Amino acid sequence: METPRSAFLSGIKDQSPGIIGNVPFGLITGAAATAAGLDPWLAMGMSIIVFAGAAQLAAIALIAQHAPALIVVLTVTVINLRMLMYSAAIAPYFRHATPGEKWLFSYLLTDHAFALVTTKFKPEDVPAEIGAYYLGAGSAMWIIWQIAVAIGVFAGTLVPAKWSLDFAIPLVFLSLVIPALTTRAHWAAAFAAGTAAAFCAAWPMRLGLIAAAVAGIAAGVVARRALKEPQEDAP
Amino acid sequence: MNGWGLWMTVVVCGVVTLLIRAAFIVLPPGVQLPRWASNALMFVGAAVLPALVVPAVLFQDLAPGQGFNTLRVIAALLAMGVAVVTKNVFATLGSGMGALWILQWLVAP
Numbered sequence: 001m002e003t004p005r006s007a008f009l010s011g012i013k014d015q016s017p018g019i020i021g022n023v024p025f026g027l028i029t030g031a032a033a034t035a036a037g038l039d040p041w042l043a044m045g046m047s048i049i050v051f052a053g054a055a056q057l058a059a060i061a062l063i064a065q066h067a068p069a070l071i072v073v074l075t076v077t078v079i080n081l082r083m084l085m086y087s088a089a090i091a092p093y094f095r096h097a098t099p100g101e102k103w104l105f106s107y108l109l110t111d112h113a114f115a116l117v118t119t120k121f122k123p124e125d126v127p128a129e130i131g132a133y134y135l136g137a138g139s140a141m142w143i144i145w146q147i148a149v150a151i152g153v154f155a156g157t158l159v160p161a162k163w164s165l166d167f168a169i170p171l172v173f174l175s176l177v178i179p180a181l182t183t184r185a186h187w188a189a190a191f192a193a194g195t196a197a198a199f200c201a202a203w204p205m206r207l208g209l210i211a212a213a214v215a216g217i218a219a220g221v222v223a224r225r226a227l228k229e230p231q232e233d234a235p
Numbered sequence: 236m237n238g239w240g241l242w243m244t245v246v247v248c249g250v251v252t253l254l255i256r257a258a259f260i261v262l263p264p265g266v267q268l269p270r271w272a273s274n275a276l277m278f279v280g281a282a283v284l285p286a287l288v289v290p291a292v293l294f295q296d297l298a299p300g301q302g303f304n305t306l307r308v309i310a311a312l313l314a315m316g317v318a319v320v321t322k323n324v325f326a327t328l329g330s331g332m333g334a335l336w337i338l339q340w341l342v343a344p
Contacts (some may be wrong), residue, residue, distance in 0.1 A: 021324050024324055024325060024328055025324065028328075038241075039238065039241075041241065042238070042241055042245065044258060045242070045245060046245045046248070046249075049245055049246060049248070049249035050245065050248050050249045051249075051252075054251050054284070055248070055252065058287055059244075059245075059248060060293070061287070063241065063244075066236075068236075069236060069243070069247075069301050072244050072248065073244060073247050073248055073251060076248040077251050077252075077255070078249065078251065078255075078279070079279075080251070080252045080255050080278040081255060081276060081279050082276055082280050083255050083256050083264050084255050084258055084259070084268065084272075084276055085255055085268065085273055085276045085277070086256075086261040087255065087258045087260055087334065088258070088259040088267060088268040088273070090259075090260065091259040091260045091264070092264070094260050095264050098342050099261070102257070102260050102261050103251045103253075103257060103261065104259060106253060106256040106257035106260045106261065107253055107256065107257075109256040109260075112259070139292075150313040163336070164332075164335055164336075164339070166291075166295060167292075167295075167307060167310070167331065167332065167335050168328060168331075168332060169291060170287070170288040170291040170292050170311060171311070171314050171327055171328050171332065172324070172328065173284045173285075173287050173288045173291075174284075174288055174311065174314055174315055174318050174327055174331070175314075175318050175323070175324040175327035176280070176284055176301055176324075177280060177281060177284035177285060177288070178315065178319055178322060179318075179322040179329075180280050180281055180284075180317035181281055185278070186278065186281040187281075188270030189278040189281040189282045190281045190282065190284075190285040191285075192257075192282070193281070193282035193283065193285045193286040194285035194286065194288065194289040195289075196286070197285065197286040197287075197289040197290050198289050198290065198293055201289075201290040201293070201294050201299075202299045208290070209283075209286050209287065209290075211241040212285075212286035212289075213279070213283040213286045213334070214282075215282070216278065216279065216281065216282025216283070216285065216286060217278045217279060217282045219278075219282075220277070220281060220282060221274055221275055221278065222288070224274075
């Protein structure tokens with residue numbers, strides 16, 4: 001049994017590898033916002049309000065291409081839909097939290113915090129310990145993410161355009177998606193979505209992105225059924 | 236979009252994102268995600284990220300009908316190989332950017 005204080009600190013400690021991995025991602029998100037011509041306050045505001053790296057980066061790329069607001073919101077929604085899964089799976093761990101804590105914990109929900117808490121604890125463990133651990137992991141990620149984005153926003157102005165820093169955006173997405181392709185059905189989803197995206201790239205209002213995502217998800221579901229791959233408990 | 240429109244867009248994105256995250260945490264216990272939904276959500280990341288990557292690599296800064304960015308495709312394929320082998324964000328970024336810079340320098344030093 002840990003005290004809330006020591007649980008908070010172990011949350012920070014266990015989160016640190018994930019945090020370090022996210023630093024370049026944050027720097028590039030900030031720099032991409034600057035390169036896209038976003039106001040620095042808007043870039044930081046987005047980072048604090050949305051606090052979801054892949055969605056922020058995609059939104060910035062869309063804003064840079066003058067996509068309509070509806071497409072930006074739709075894309076952010078689709079990218080973040082995976083967190084609906086995390087929300088459902090982590091909810092039992094937070095069932096004793098106060099309503100205020102539940103909203104705070106929700107805001108801090110990330111891929112890393114989710115993975116840490118659900119592997120380290122069981123839902124029936126001491127609620128105060130789970131809460132403190134999660135708060136340590138979540139707030140550490142939050143602070144370092146905001147600092148990384150802020151540095152990126154200001155460093156972005158120093159990077160010459162011929163360095164092609166915008167190429168770092170697809171590279172970040174590549175480094176996020178490849179480790180997540182754990183089954184052949186996931187590869188099928190990725191391949192179908194990528195191919196569809198290439199053919200729908202010229203669609204108006206960047207709607208091809210949404211169409212390709214839907215095609216990829218459908219391909220994944222069908223492929224898993226066809227290949228009879230087992231259900232996964234965790235994403 | 237002007238500044239005000241952008242701020243509104245960001246706020247709506249934030250509200251939607253928070254509602255997704257909070258959905259099952261703030262709902263009464265016992266409400267669960269239907270099986271069909273979790274079956275589909277499992278593939279969201281695997282589908283949406285490649286859908287962002289492919290056009291950004293192929294057609295960034297090109298008008299429709301202008302072909303594709305050969306150098307970026309080569310660099311991205313190399314970075315993808317590095318990502319598969321190392322699963323490391325630093326290695327993926329470093330190899331991809333490095334390859335693009337070398338290729339650009341070779342084409343137009």
